[in-house]
Amino acid sequence: MKHAKLTSILLAVCMVAGLLPWSLLPARADWAGSTVRFDNDPDTFLTEDSDSSTYTITYDLDGGEIFGEDNPETYTAQDEPITLNNPEKEGFEFAGWTGTGLSEATMEVTIPTGSEGDRSYKAVWVAVISDLTVGNAAVTHAGNIEGAGAIGFASVSADSRGVILTLSGFRYDGTEEADAAISAAIRYEGDAPLIIVLAGESSVKRSAAAHDSQKSYGVYSKYADLTIEGDGKLTASGAKVEKNDPSESKAAQSCGIYSGGSITIRESVRVTAVGGDVSSSYWASSYGAYANDALTVSSGSLIGQGGTVTALASFRDDVYAYSYGAYAYDALTVSGGELTAAGGNATTPLKKGGAYSYGACCSKGTLTVDGGKLTGTCGAVSSSYYACGYGVSAADELTVSGGELVGQAGEATSSYYAYSCGAWSKGTLTVDGGKLTCQGGTADSAAPDSYSYGIYTAAGLDVSGDATLHLTAAGESRAVSGTLTAPNGIVIAQTWADIAGAGEKTELRIGADGLTTDCKRIDISTSLEIPVFFKVSGSILNGALSAVVDSTSDSLLIAAVYDEEGWQISVKTFPITGSDTTQEVDAEMDVEDDQTCKLMLVD
Numbered sequence: 001m002k003h004a005k006l007t008s009i010l011l012a013v014c015m016v017a018g019l020l021p022w023s024l025l026p027a028r029a030d031w032a033g034s035t036v037r038f039d040n041d042p043d044t045f046l047t048e049d050s051d052s053s054t055y056t057i058t059y060d061l062d063g064g065e066i067f068g069e070d071n072p073e074t075y076t077a078q079d080e081p082i083t084l085n086n087p088e089k090e091g092f093e094f095a096g097w098t099g100t101g102l103s104e105a106t107m108e109v110t111i112p113t114g115s116e117g118d119r120s121y122k123a124v125w126v127a128v129i130s131d132l133t134v135g136n137a138a139v140t141h142a143g144n145i146e147g148a149g150a151i152g153f154a155s156v157s158a159d160s161r162g163v164i165l166t167l168s169g170f171r172y173d174g175t176e177e178a179d180a181a182i183s184a185a186i187r188y189e190g191d192a193p194l195i196i197v198l199a200g201e202s203s204v205k206r207s208a209a210a211h212d213s214q215k216s217y218g219v220y221s222k223y224a225d226l227t228i229e230g231d232g233k234l235t236a237s238g239a240k241v242e243k244n245d246p247s248e249s250k251a252a253q254s255c256g257i258y259s260g261g262s263i264t265i266r267e268s269v270r271v272t273a274v275g276g277d278v279s280s281s282y283w284a285s286s287y288g289a290y291a292n293d294a295l296t297v298s299s300g301s302l303i304g305q306g307g308t309v310t311a312l313a314s315f316r317d318d319v320y321a322y323s324y325g326a327y328a329y330d331a332l333t334v335s336g337g338e339l340t341a342a343g344g345n346a347t348t349p350l351k352k353g354g355a356y357s358y359g360a361c362c363s364k365g366t367l368t369v370d371g372g373k374l375t376g377t378c379g380a381v382s383s384s385y386y387a388c389g390y391g392v393s394a395a396d397e398l399t400v401s402g403g404e405l406v407g408q409a410g411e412a413t414s415s416y417y418a419y420s421c422g423a424w425s426k427g428t429l430t431v432d433g434g435k436l437t438c439q440g441g442t443a444d445s446a447a448p449d450s451y452s453y454g455i456y457t458a459a460g461l462d463v464s465g466d467a468t469l470h471l472t473a474a475g476e477s478r479a480v481s482g483t484l485t486a487p488n489g490i491v492i493a494q495t496w497a498d499i500a501g502a503g504e505k506t507e508l509r510i511g512a513d514g515l516t517t518d519c520k521r522i523d524i525s526t527s528l529e530i531p532v533f534f535k536v537s538g539s540i541l542n543g544a545l546s547a548v549v550d551s552t553s554d555s556l557l558i559a560a561v562y563d564e565e566g567w568q569i570s571v572k573t574f575p576i577t578g579s580d581t582t583q584e585v586d587a588e589m590d591v592e593d594d595q596t597c598k599l600m601l602v603d
Contacts, residue, residue, distance in 0.1 A: 052076055053116070060122040062160070064089035075111060075119075082111040084121065091162075091191030091224070092125035127158040127192035134165065134186055135172040135204075149174055152202065162193030162224070167234065169200040175207040183207065183239070184220035193225040193261075198232030198269050207239040214241045215253045216276060225261035225293070229300075230269050237274040244281050244312055252280035254307055255287040262293040263328075265337065269300040275323070275344070277307040284309045285322040286344060294365075295328035297372065299337040302326070306357070306379070311348035319353040321346040323379060324361055332362040332394075334403065336372045343389070345379040354386030354417075357410065358393050366427075367394035369434060370402045376423075377408040378441075387414035389441060391422045398425035398457070402434045409441040409452070418443040418450035429457040553578040 054074050064087030071084050086094050086107070096105030099121035109121065132139040134156075135148030145154040150172035157164045165186070172185050185204035188194050196219070204218050218236030219226070228234065238254030256273030257263065265271055275286035288304025289295065306323035325341030326332070343357035359376025360367070376392035391407030392398070407422035422438030423429065440452035555578070560571040 052078065055116065056118045057111075058118075058120045060120070061087045062089070062123050062125060064092075064094070064123050064125065075115070077114050077116050079111075079113060081113055084109045084111075087123050089123075089125055091193075092127050092160075095124040095126045097121045098124055125160050127160075127162045128190065129156060129158050129163055131189035132156065132163065132165070132187070132194075133184070135174060148172060152200070158192070162195050162227075163188070163190060164195045164197060166197045166199065167202040168198075168232070170202040170204070173203075173205045182215045182217065182220065184217040185236070186219045187217070187222075188220065188224065189222040191223060193227065194221050195227045195229065196234070198228065198230035198234050198271075201233045203235040203237070205237040205239060214243050214250075215255075216241050217255050217258050218273065219257045220255075221259045221261065223260045225264070226257070226259040226291075227264045227266065228269050228271055229265075229267040231267065233270040233272075235272040235274065238276040238286070238307075240276045240307075241278045242280075243284075244279055250280070251283040251285070252278050253285045253287075254278050255290050256304065257289045258287070259290070260292045263289060263291040263295045265297045265300050265302045265339075267300055271301065272303045272305070273326075274305045275307045277309070277344075279310040279312060281312050281319070283320050283322075284311045285320075285324075287324045287327055288341060289326045290324070291328045291332075293329060294331040294333065295326060296331075296333045296335070297337045297339045297374075298335050299372075301338045301340070304339070304341040304360075306342065306344040308344045308379075309346045309355075311350070311353065311355070319348055319350055321348045321353075321355045321383075322358075323356070324358045325376065325378075326360045327358070328362050329364050330362075331365040332360060332367045334369045334372045334374045336403075338372055339374045341374070341376045343378040345381070347382045349384055352385050353383070354388065355381040355383040356386070357381050357389045359391045359407065361390065361393045363393075363395050365395070366397045366399060367392065367425075368399045368401070369405045370399075373404045373406070375406045375408075378410050380411045380413070382413040384415050386417045387412045387444070387447075388417070388419045389421070390419075390424045391438065393421075393424045395426050397427040398423065398429045400431045400434045400436045404435045405437070407436075407438040407455075409439065411442045411444075412450070412452075413444040414447045414450070416447055416449065418447040419453075420451070421453040421456050423455045424453070425455075425457040426459070427457075428459045428462060429455060430462045432462070 054076055057071070057073055057075060059071060066085055066087050069085060072082060075082060084097065086097075088094065094107075096107045097109045098105050099109075100117075100119040102109070102121075105124045111119065129139060129141060134145050134154055135150045137145050137148040139145055139156050142157045143155060145156060148154060148170075150170055152170035153166075153168040154170045155166045157166075174185065183206050185206040186196075206218070207216065216239040218238055236256045238256055241252045241254045243250050243252040254276035256275050257271070273287075273289040275288050278284040278286045286307035286309050288306050289302060304324070304326035306325050309321040309323045311319040311321040323344035323346045325343050326339060339360065341358075341360040343359050346355035346357045348355045357378035357380070359378050360374060374392070376390075378389040378391055381387040381389045389409045389412050391409045392405065405423070409420040409422050412418040412420040420441035420443045422440050423436070436455075438454045440454050443450040443452040555576045557574040557576055558571065559574070561569045563569055
């Protein structure tokens with residue numbers, strides 16, 4: 001049939017050209033499955049199979065990019081041969097295409113005329129090994145690393161994921177000999193991701209050399225994402241850094257693990273990142289782990305420890321001292337395993353600037369715990385101006401949907417502003433599963449503006465589901481600032497709960513095992529070691545108040561109303577007879593919108 005069809009087409013060509021008579025044209029049935037198509041020029045025509053379907057071509061560039069003309073997304077069987085343009089990817093070499101009709105990665109792929117069917121192609125990459133120094137050895141190619149000046153084993157390879165550095169019992173503790181701004185035991189400035197695979201127990205540290213700007217790192221990835229995996233252990237330490245010339249404004253920094261991209265801890269590794277002690281006449285900072293993008297602990301463990309930081313006298317008066325256990329700019333997530341982050345002590349004596357200590361901090365995005373455990377503690381902070389200590393801090397939202405988060409603040413001492421906060425969130429703090437336990441430390445009462453918070457959230461606190469929230473503080477604690485809702489959760493406040501703007505439907509639990517009520521009914525228990533206070537604004541109360549009391553011994557409920565300047569307007573006492581059952585006490589206290597009611601239960 002194919003030969004007959006071809007013969008018919010050739011006869012038609014000759015007839016149109018006037019070379020043969022039309023009487024020789026075969027029966028119409030012989031043309032089935034073929035068409036004759038004329039171009040714009042009536043003296044020429046083309047023939048083609050009547051199946052002119054359009055097929056799709058899909059590409060997976062795996063982060064690469066086509067420069068110049070894009071590859072086509074469709075084709076037909078009649079198209080001219082199509083040769084794919086190869087992509088490029090920063091930090092990687094193109095290793096070919098895999099996909100339709102290819103048995104292995106192929107550098108040059110051509111789709112010939114007459115091809116049919118949808119097609120798909122995936123780009124294959126191999127990371128470029130460059131700009132990597134391990135100990136004393138500059139690494140330029142795959143293989144075992146020699147001349148590192150360390151004991152143990154190290155090797156490097158590359159694949160589609162990135163540059164892979166394997167450490168097995170590798171121990172390095174060296175000193176930067178050259179006049180370098182950055183000293184690092186492992187230093188990487190390539191573009192492909194760096195994957196450190198751990199086997200056995202390894203440790204890396206490098207002391208800083210003298211330089212105008214001193215910075216010391218255990219592991220330093222300038223641009224690329226960093227992943228640490230395997231089943232071994234790594235301790236990465238920044239060295240002690242001092243830059244104390246008061247005539248210069250130079251920063252000093254020490255960091256255990258630094259990434260200009262993200263940091264991911266996975267599998268069963270145990271990683272300890274230690275920032276060294278830092279003193280400087282300008283900005284002084286110490287980080288256990290620092291991620292300029294996201295920090296994620298999906299399994300294994302990460303311990304981040306910031307060093308002791310001191311910002312000394314300078315010709316400038318705006319000097320700062322920062323110590324972080326674990327820092328992430330965009331997002332900090334614990335979805336499994338454990339993150340333990342401890343900020344060190346921070347001090348500056350000058351009249352401006354400040355001293356800050358953070359356990360775990362996300363400075364821009366969201367901090368999330370949906371599995372595992374995050375423990376954030378901060379050190380003592382002392383400053384003549386700002387002294388701020390935060391166990392856990394999130395500039396956007398803080399969410400606990402599983403696992404456990406513990407925030408513990410330390411002592412804050414200042415002549416002006418002293419803040420100590422277990423957990424701080426500029427956005428909403430949401431607890432819809434898991435457990436959140438926070439305690440503020442001691443804030444210097446001599447400072448004009450001093451606060452100790454179990455939790456501070458500027459946009460509100462939402463507790464629901466099977467969540468447990470435990471708020472405690474040393475000294476006065478304004479546990480919540482904003483809106484509190486707890487439809488199904490448990491809120492335990494051992495000192496002071498300040499609900500600044502809650503609505504009428506807001507629910508609150510106070511006491512060891514208090515019953516859920518709204519803000520016009522307050523649960524109070526004497527089972528706590530210290531008296532319980534509850535403060536509620538008139539905008540919530542607007543009239544009579546009832547208190548649900550759980551006390552097995554005779555006690556006294558004291559209710560007092562204060563004006564906006566803190567002067568006591570009225571006070572009433574309500575005797576409570578001890579009982580094994582919960583009692584409801586009507587406290588008829590009229591509270592205006594600009595007034596505050598405080599309650600205290602005493603034995």
